[in-house]
Amino acid sequence: MDQLKKDWSAAHSGTAGTYDPATFTRIVRSRVKEHTRTAMQYFWASFVLQLIVYALLSHVIVRYWSDRTVVLPAILGIALFIPFTIVLMTKFKAIAAAGKTHDPAAGDASLKEYILLRRNMLLSFYRFKRWYEFILIPLASAIGVFIVFELYVPGGVAEHQSVALTILIITLTSCAWAIHRENQRNFKEPLARFDEVLKEFEREK
Amino acid sequence: MKEALDQAFLSEVNQNLGIAHKVARLYFADPDERDDVIQEMMYQLWRSYPRFNKQSKFSTWMYSVCLNTALTYVRKSSRRKSEPLSETHMQIADPGSENKEEKIARMYQAIGTLSPLNRAIVMLYLDDLSYEEIASVTGLTKTNVGVRLVRIKSELEKKMKLTEEN
Numbered sequence: 510m511d512q513l514k515k516d517w518s519a520a521h522s523g524t525a526g527t528y529d530p531a532t533f534t535r536i537v538r539s540r541v542k543e544h545t546r547t548a549m550q551y552f553w554a555s556f557v558l559q560l561i562v563y564a565l566l567s568h569v570i571v572r573y574w575s576d577r578t579v580v581l582p583a584i585l586g587i588a589l590f591i592p593f594t595i596v597l598m599t600k601f602k603a604i605a606a607a608g609k610t611h612d613p614a615a616g617d618a619s620l621k622e623y624i625l626l627r628r629n630m631l632l633s634f635y636r637f638k639r640w641y642e643f644i645l646i647p648l649a650s651a652i653g654v655f656i657v658f659e660l661y662v663p664g665g666v667a668e669h670q671s672v673a674l675t676i677l678i679i680t681l682t683s684c685a686w687a688i689h690r691e692n693q694r695n696f697k698e699p700l701a702r703f704d705e706v707l708k709e710f711e712r713e714k
Numbered sequence: 715m716k717e718a719l720d721q722a723f724l725s726e727v728n729q730n731l732g733i734a735h736k737v738a739r740l741y742f743a744d745p746d747e748r749d750d751v752i753q754e755m756m757y758q759l760w761r762s763y764p765r766f767n768k769q770s771k772f773s774t775w776m777y778s779v780c781l782n783t784a785l786t787y788v789r790k791s792s793r794r795k796s797e798p799l800s801e802t803h804m805q806i807a808d809p810g811s812e813n814k815e816e817k818i819a820r821m822y823q824a825i826g827t828l829s830p831l832n833r834a835i836v837m838l839y840l841d842d843l844s845y846e847e848i849a850s851v852t853g854l855t856k857t858n859v860g861v862r863l864v865r866i867k868s869e870l871e872k873k874m875k876l877t878e879e880n
Contacts, residue, residue: 510867618778619778620778624782709832
């Protein structure tokens with residue numbers, strides 16, 4: 510081990526180069542841009558989707574005001590989405606802020622504290638997202654299919670139950686596939702990695 | 715970028731730049747990914763510098779930030795491009811000879827087989843940080859650092875012997 514220490518010290522005795530102010534500023538600028546872009550991409554993707562849902566349902570309410578079989582599910586759809594939009598935006602704001610402003614834990618946190626903080630932040634958002642996906646996506650899809658059949662298919666859902674059900678299953682399957690891929694990459698894998706390191710801290714205590 | 719670059723901060727970073735390179739090499743085999751993570755470390759250092767309380771040495775704080783970044787880093791996209799840097803920024807140190815470079819590669823190979831946490835501990839130990847400093851950077855107790863180091867040393871010795879025999 511002493512030999513390894515000597516070799517290590519000799520191996521790193523040279524200089525690692527230096528940054529001039531212009532290069533360093535360029536790096537920081539490009540990172541700020543990158544973090545903002547990533548955060549805003551997610552923000553706009555979820556926000557635009559919710560705006561489309563609100564716009565469509567509002568249109569249905571105004572256009573078919575006298576038809577209660579269509580208006581009631583549309584109102585229900587909006588009522589379901591509002592609390593989710595608020596919570597989604599609040600939680601997202603916390604994550605985005607941690608990426609852009611000074612991280613409260615980064616200054617003096619140990620490795621264990623930092624990983625725990627990152628893990629808890631990610632887990633909290635993931636838990637909410639799962640809840641959102643399990644409840645809102647199936648409900649919103651069902652309301653969507655119901656309204657489309659009531660408005661554009663003579664006889665509505667009542668006369669085309671199996672077709673409506675098939676379309677609903679196809680919609681849900683494609684949503685589930687996309688959600689699974691996104692969750693695997695952005696949540697499950699990073700969380701597993703954090704948990705692995707945190708487990709190691711607990712070992713040999 | 716609202717805040718101006720603090721000259722004292724940049725000078726400290728430059729004096730300790732080897733830390734970022736060592737940490738990157740310890741956790742990332744791909745040179746592109748290493749460049750990317752080093753730039754992320756620079757950004758995280760700049761971002762958290764106002765929180766640096768100066769009770770510990772700058773280098774100890776830099777180890778913390780670089781290790782935190784490396785262990786929580788996820789490359790967003792394989793197409794993401796790092797800022798192009800000059801050759802001097804790509805080097806961990808002047809290798810001097812091929813033999814030296816081989817030796818370094820062997821060391822990193824042996825250390826690379828350890829778990830992420832043990833890799834951090836052994837690097838801090840090899841860089842002459844005290845048990846107290848290692849404990850403060852990692853969040854382990856001093857006793858735990860000692861116990862772990864005994865095991866890591868014996869594990870590494872075996873691995874180095876095996877590499878030399880091969």
